Amino acid sequence: MKKVVYPKIGGPDSIEIVEAKDPVAGPGEVRVRVHRAGINFADLMMRQGLYGSAPDFPFTPGYEASGEVLDVGSGVERVAKGDRVIAMTGFGGYAEKIVVTDDRIVKLSDSISFDKGAAIPVAYGTAYHMLVHLGSLCQGDSVLVHHAAGGVGTAAAQICTAFGASLVFGTASGPKQEFVESMGMRFIDREREDFVEVCKRMTDGEGVHQAIDPVGGKHLMRSYRALRNGGRLHVFGASSAVPGERRSLLAAMRMWRSTPRFNPLKMMNSNKAVFGVHMGRLKDEQVFRDHLESLSKMLLKGQIDPVIDSVWRFEQVADAQRHMHDRKNRGKVLLDFS
Ligand SMILES: NC(=O)c1ccc[n+]([C@@H]2O[C@H](COP(=O)([O-])OP(=O)(O)OC[C@H]3O[C@@H](n4cnc5c(N)ncnc54)[C@H](OP(=O)(O)O)[C@@H]3O)[C@@H](O)[C@H]2O)c1
CATH class of the missing domain: 3.40.50.720 (NAD(P)-binding Rossmann-like Domain)
Structure with a gap:
């Protein structure tokens, strides 16, 4: 599978796409086939080495993604293979496949697109x-x-x-x-x-x-x-x-x-x-999960409706980030990994 990597501090042209081993879901974990990953301003900051809680280089950014469950590890009951989900990845969301613990997964209703789903966690949660x-x-x-x-x-x-x-x-x-x-x-x-x-x-x-x-x-x-x-x-x-x-x-x-x-x-x-x-850096993840539950209800009632500025193939991640640096976006910018 392919994933995006920040190899070192740099401009958008420093970003690499690399081939990586498929991740495996361990106990309590869920493996997701990513359809969309959200780009956040924080991703631009961490590429410049200006984000305190980012991992050491090289690393894969990406706080949030939407996709389908490929399989689940032992003990996971909240979701099953084939479910449409939103994942709060922390880091690592810019990848074709990801593994996250099941407490970082929220089901996505069939009526909500993968675009809108990926646009919810960070922007709306915050x-x-x-x-x-x-x-x-x-x-x-x-x-x-x-x-x-x-x-x-x-x-x-x-x-x-x-x-x-x-x-x-x-x-x-x-x-x-x-x-x-x-x-x-x-x-x-x-x-x-x-x-x-x-x-x-x-x-x-x-x-x-x-x-x-x-x-x-x-x-x-x-x-x-x-x-x-x-x-x-x-x-x-x-x-x-x-x-x-x-x-x-x-x-x-x-x-x-x-x-x-x-x-x-x-x-x-x-x-x-x-x-x-x-x-x-919010320690109490239950607070954040509660927000996402409330937001999912608001989404289904039509009280919120994410504005998608643009969706870029993940190979165009550098251009997508330039688009934000150039202040051109109106709403959310997403990467397409489908
Ligand atoms: N603390 C948290 O947990 C948290 C969570 C999410 C986001 N944030 C912060 O919230 C802000 C918005 O994040 P976002 O992901 O929604 O991004 P965004 O607002 O989509 O960011 C891009 C927009 O920001 C404006 N902007 C202002 N100063 C800019 C600059 N120096 N460089 C580029 N754009 C600039 C531009 O619009 P104009 O043309 O209107 O200037 C640009 O279109 C960011 O500062 C981000 O770090 C914090």
Whole structure:
């Protein structure tokens, strides 16, 4: 079988496709024939050696996949050969065949395509964890979403709509205005407008109930300022450390040095909260599985519907990642291993 490998730190052209031995499912494990694997921004960061919890090089990236169960090891009862499933791989999802423990598998309804299935775990799991689980999203809330046109951004917009949020601000680059508006968000051009000013102005000077910030660095303090009294900021990424295809240690250092140190007494006085979210490092996997169960129900009810930007043959993985570096995606980017 074939799989994608990051051999060393590098640009997209460093990525290799290699022949590997078929994996075997041991006790409690499930072997899956992958149809689609999701590409996440984290995969771009780890290729540049800027992702703390990535394995040592060489390794195969890929947090999530959808496919069919080929066989199961002893003791597995939740799924059987032939079942359509979503797999939370952790790493290693960019492969024709994968093996995962059965607690990292969720059944995929026949009515949901492999594309939509693979688009769910990371983007929707993360958005749901922040907005609903930690943030207690309520009807009438206002929410600020950055990278609004991307995988997590579009997931967040749909979850906000499903929970009755009244106003969702979405920041993105200018060419994405129409798309962001089509997702029901109030577009903010991140290069030309001051999102703090827009959020305050459009909420009678109060600010938003929640902001989700994957940009990092000094951008975080601006998101914090956009909150109202009682507001929650979710810090969940550092895209400002990745300005392009090649690694920039300068940008990474700038991001790190400009990251604000929040003052708990000031937070107390304004009733604001700051959450740090890294789903890959969440120890209690049951929490994540519960999110996926809730999201599967929302998917079946039509309350969420993943936006697929594009599906690339896995041999085109470098171009697919360039497409994200070039900020061209609107929704989720997937690899086709079928
Ligand atoms: N902590 C967690 O558990 C977790 C989980 C999932 C994702 N994340 C984070 O959430 C963010 C979004 O992830 P995603 O997978 O959904 O990706 P994505 O949003 O689809 O990423 C691509 C988009 O991000 C925007 N962007 C902003 N700065 C960028 C930069 N420096 N380089 C390239 N694109 C940039 C671009 O849109 P514009 O044209 O609008 O700028 C681009 O189209 C990432 O920072 C990621 O690390 C964190």
